[in-house]
Amino acid sequence: MDDERPLFSTFKPLGFWPAPASPSLPEDEERVALRARTRLWFEQTQAQRLGPEGELPSWFHGFISRREAEELLQDQPLGCFLVRFSESTVGFVLSYRGRDRCRHFVLDQQPDGRYVILGERSAHAELAQLLQHHSTAPVSPYQEFLTMPLPCTRVVLSPELELDDPVYSSSTRRDLQAENVYEQLPGDCS
Known part of the structure; x- marks a missing residue:
């Protein structure tokens, strides 16, 4: 064995790995397709649960990006929150102003229809109940409370x-x- 060569190497020279395959759909088409799936999911399964017909809760902001959520929340008080659609999958995301930064949590809907912050155990029949719960029980692992909704444009x-x-x-x-x-x-x- 040659003492100057390592037994193994985890680093490969540039060009060793093949170029990643190009996605089947351009990013804009993927985004449009995701929005269409999200809108269909929302209309068929969520809209009636969020409020009376034609009305949405003030804390629901729909299709805004993570960056846009952070811009809206950056000058707000600690715990100020909004709910938006996910940019990467069909579903909701809770965004709120934490102590040192904005935080974003995927909200999961369990098979029985209850909502939960992904990774937590406390499930609630309605999204509004989940948000209310976290006004008195801190969001793990940061131990921060939701204090007030950031109203959306109508x-x-x-x-x-x-x-x-x-x-x-x-x-x-x-x-x-x-x-x-x-x-x-x-x-x-x-």
Whole structure:
């Protein structure tokens, strides 16, 4: 055995590994497909559970990105929260202002329909109950409480079309606002 060569090496020279296969769909198409699946899931299984027909809770922000959530929460008080759609899978994410940063937790819906923060045991029949629970029981492992919801925009374009529809992100709302296309209603969060 040659004493100058290691028995094994975990490092491979550049070019050793084959280039990753290109995704089957471009990123924009994947994002559009995920949004379509999310919207269908939301309309078929969640909308009626969140509130009366045509009304959504003020803490629900729909399709906003993690970055947009952080921008909205950065100057808010500790524990201020919102719920948004996940950017990577069909489902919800809880975003809140923690002590030193914004935190994001995937919200899972169990087979029996109850909601839970992924990795926690405390399950609740309704999403609002889960949020209320964490106003008195801290979110693990950070031991931080949810204190107040960050209200979302409720924007009406016409009687048939509303920008609070979960398909619109806050950046889309801002773009339309810049074009003076819609009317803002109380509770604007963007």
